[in-house]
Amino acid sequence: MTLSPSPFPPTSWAGIDDVVIVGGGLAGLFCALKLAPRPVTIITAAPIGEGASSGWAQGGIAAAMDESDSVEDHLADTIAAGAGLVDGPIARGMAQEAPERIRDLLAYGVPFDRDLEGRLTLSREAAHSRRRIVRVGGDRAGAAIMQALIEAVRQTPSIRVLEGFVAETLKAEGPYVTGLIARDRRGGLSARILLQTRAVVLASGGIGHLYAVTTNPPEARGEGLGMAARAGALVADAEFVQFHPTAVDVGRDPAPLATEALRGEGAAIVDRKGERFMFEIHEAGELAPRDIVARGVHEAKMSGRGAFLDCRQAVGEEFPERFPTVFSACMEAGIDPRTTPIPIAPAAHYHMGGVHVDGLGRTSLDGLWACGEVASTGAHGANRLASNSLLEAVVFAARIAEDVQGLLPNHRVIGWSGESTPESPADELSEDVLLTRLRRLMAAEVGVVRTQTGLEKALEEIATMAEGARHPSLVNSLAAAKLVTVAALRREESRGAHFRSDFPHPVPAEAQRKFLTLGRADAIAKGIAAAYHDKRIAGAHG
Incomplete structure (x- = not known):
């Protein structure tokens, strides 16, 4: 196989570790550190840390660290914010592990704010009943945490970081994920390689950049969610998008x-x-x-x-x-x-939905784990409590590391595959035009306020855009947008971050999590798009 141009020396291509982590944000870096000294490879589209929403987080990490606070109070606030859909045992476990994860971060060099007596400074945010937000420099928690973890990763010999690589397609043998295809952004659309692996940890971030107005970096465009869904992974709570x-x-x-x-x-x-x-x-x-x-x-x-x-x-x-x-x-x-x-x-700020995982971070596909914003653990329910996102990321990253070590106790190095992938005929400019169109559509019809008519219109336009999409990254983004839109259409009520002006009140019978596969979403979207198209044509001739 002819490898793409790269700044890495030739010896970097001799082999690949049997654990590959997709994403260089908080969840991915923390998981890699927890897996040490096991050899791990992190692939990240942007220079490490730069394309991660974690680095932009201003609030901090929620943890019951004060004597006046408790796990029970933290859990109660989380459940109240989650509007009836929080998985209680998952949220409780997350709150219980919070102090230990804060201590981990301190050990990695995160300079959390302290008072004159050396105690952690705690602040309060919306919907918290106590001061329990551990911060850095007032509003620099994300950047400071990422800086400390990046330094720790670079000093850990067992972790290899491949920057500038975009994960595009998961490879599987039956129900087991065996590797992934990644593209070197510096080598053009045809510079693709197959990474074989026994374990893939998806920590690729959220979907904020599917919307015209977002606080998320450009890399957060749902590609990880779409990629996992295309491989058959179960998706949960996709309709719940939090707008800051x-x-x-x-x-x-x-x-x-x-x-x-x-x-x-x-x-x-x-x-x-x-x-x-x-x-x-x-x-x-x-x-x-x-x-x-x-x-x-x-x-x-x-x-x-x-x-x-x-x-x-x-x-x-x-x-x-x-x-x-x-x-x-x-x-x-x-x-x-x-x-x-x-x-x-x-x-658009945070996606409560994502790839469905259990309490250990396992997805519905063997060999694939997920953590951070790309995953849906059930801890946030229909509306995330402020500063629980960074906490969830480190809690599940640590759990995944422990689970992988238990299931695959003996690591091994696998040679690079000789498989190559064909060049893509996609035009970068046309793909950018389609993405801009998609972002405007999602903001207008699948945003803060939603309606049946708007969601149906969105599905029809997403279907049209998909016909012209050839670039795998855009195909993944469109798949993620479709999942969010179909899920929003199916939930005929308003709950948490999901608001339907045509169904403005919560429905008790709907107080449950909902799950979806891309195959099911495709079938629903196809029927709705066809009906909407026919209705529009009939109206034009009306």
Whole structure:
């Protein structure tokens, strides 16, 4: 096989370890470290850490570390936010393991904030009943955690990192995943290689970049979810997409995030007249669950009232020191948050759904595990509690590492396969045009507020786009978009982050998780798209 151009020396291509981790975010790096000294290869599309949403997380990690707090309180808050769909045992286990995982991160060099007596500084975020958010530098938790883990990974000889590789297709023999096809982005569309492996850990991130307005990096476009679904993996809770209510609305892509900690410290959401409107919607005002705040901001913007985050009284002159990331983003856009309210908009932020996994991170396919945002563990239910995402990532990454070690105690090195894949005729420009079209469609019809008509329209257009898609990465993204849209159409109620204006209330009988395969989604979408198309044609001749 002729390998693609690469900066790696020839000896790097001599073999591949029997555990391959897809994704260089928090979940992937933590899992690799936990697997040490077992040889592991991480493949990541962007330079390690750069394409990961983890590095952009501003809040921190939720953990009951204070004497006044408890696992039971953390669990209760998680269940309340999850709107009836949280898997109780999974959430309890996650909360119980939180302190141990925080200690792991400290051992890897994460500089969590401490008070003068050396105790961890804890803050409070929306829907938490206690101060339990472990932070770094106010709003730099994600970046600091990633920096520490990247350094730890680079110092661990058993971990090999292949940067610039995009996982495109899982290979399987029967129900067992045996490897994957990856493309070297630097070698063009035809630079594809087959990695054989006994274990694949999918830690590829979320789907935020399927939406026109998002806080996620460009790599978070659902490719891992789509790839797993195309291989037959079961998907859970795909309809539940969390929109962060306070993205900084200055036209940047991705949109900068105004951390929830600002509201925890007293910042107010106001309209153009400076009037607070969230208390008209919920008794907790700005500290209501994210889905409620996101809809409130969405409605204010759609009505012309506008929406702004006023931090002048709560933070004021201390803004640069307490929230440097947000301050920098605002100043770059010409907004001084010390003197001017920040324009905000809801933005796709986190996917509660994903590849269905059990308590050990195992998917429905043998040989494939998943953790982080690409997975759906049941811990978040219909609406993730703030700062539980980073916690879930490290908890399940550690569990997967232990499970892999138990199932495959003896590692071995496998030679590179001689298989090559044909060149793709796809035109990069046309693929970019289709992705832009998809992002606008998802924002308009599968966003903060959904309707049957809009979802049906989305499915018809996704089907049309799929006919012209040749690039495997776009095929994966379209598959992920289809799963989210079909799941949203099937859930005829409003619950958590999923809001249907034509079914605006929760239905008790629907208080259960729902599962879907891509094959089933294809069948549903095909029927709906055909019916919608016929209805539209009939109306045109009406």
